[in-house]
Amino acid sequence: MTQPLHIVVDHREPEKLKKRLVKLGMKVEEQQLDIADYIVSDKVACERKTGTDFITSLMDNRLFEQIDRLIETYEQPFLLLEDLSSAFERTEWKKRKKHVYGALTYIFLRRQVPVIPTSQMSETAIALNRIASWVQEDHDDPIIARKSPKARSLRDNQLFFLQGLHNTGLKKANILIDKFESPIEVLKAILDSNVLYTKTGNPKGVEGTFKNLEGFGPKYLLKNQELLLLSEKNSQ
Numbered sequence: 001m002t003q004p005l006h007i008v009v010d011h012r013e014p015e016k017l018k019k020r021l022v023k024l025g026m027k028v029e030e031q032q033l034d035i036a037d038y039i040v041s042d043k044v045a046c047e048r049k050t051g052t053d054f055i056t057s058l059m060d061n062r063l064f065e066q067i068d069r070l071i072e073t074y075e076q077p078f079l080l081l082e083d084l085s086s087a088f089e090r091t092e093w094k095k096r097k098k099h100v101y102g103a104l105t106y107i108f109l110r111r112q113v114p115v116i117p118t119s120q121m122s123e124t125a126i127a128l129n130r131i132a133s134w135v136q137e138d139h140d141d142p143i144i145a146r147k148s149p150k151a152r153s154l155r156d157n158q159l160f161f162l163q164g165l166h167n168t169g170l171k172k173a174n175i176l177i178d179k180f181e182s183p184i185e186v187l188k189a190i191l192d193s194n195v196l197y198t199k200t201g202n203p204k205g206v207e208g209t210f211k212n213l214e215g216f217g218p219k220y221l222l223k224n225q226e227l228l229l230l231s232e233k234n235s236q
Helices: 015-023 051-059 063-073 084-088 097-110 121-138 154-162 170-180 183-192 218-235
Strands: 006-010 027-031 044-050 076-082 115-118 194-197 203-207
Touching: 006 015, 006 121, 015 027, 015 121, 044 051, 044 063, 044 121, 051 063, 051 076, 051 084, 051 097, 063 076, 063 097, 076 121, 084 097, 097 115, 115 121, 154 170, 154 183, 170 183, 183 218, 194 218, 203 218
Parallel strands: 006 027, 044 076, 076 115
Antiparallel strands: 194 203
């Protein structure tokens, strides 16, 4: 006999959604979860947010902390975004759509967490059911509710800091730390390096400590010098 699809759900999630999952034939196990709202396997888990939840967590700085904890704990985290339009019901947020989509872009491109949109709770239940089907029917991964991970190491925090630079993902941040040893030395190197130009005024290369660093060309240097120098001016 085929085993029913299994999902671990945080006990604070809506009862209506839990009932929809049961109606879809799933075995729902309620727990008090430290990380994630729904756990589909040992590797796959998600945060679920309505549009209004998304705005609230963005305003009080919980959003990116929750995303980072998901990344640290599960190999395949994702964000379930339900009824995004509700985020813009308040007049002040109708004018701030750029901030909302900017946050979503950051989560997807910089943190590399997929965002799955649904328009209502019934669709959220279907999405969770289909994800569980893909994961559990083809694999035999256990479902484990993990506790908060240990505090990040110094290097982890340094890498996180450097990923705030323009066009700097985890791979580039590692290269920078390996070469310059600390974030402050990276910033000094960016400011101390120069861009070389052709006679027609086009950037052609880099002079200084970034000269032979592959993947960090004139455009990278100019954008980050602009970022750092503007920050300097604004602080004066």
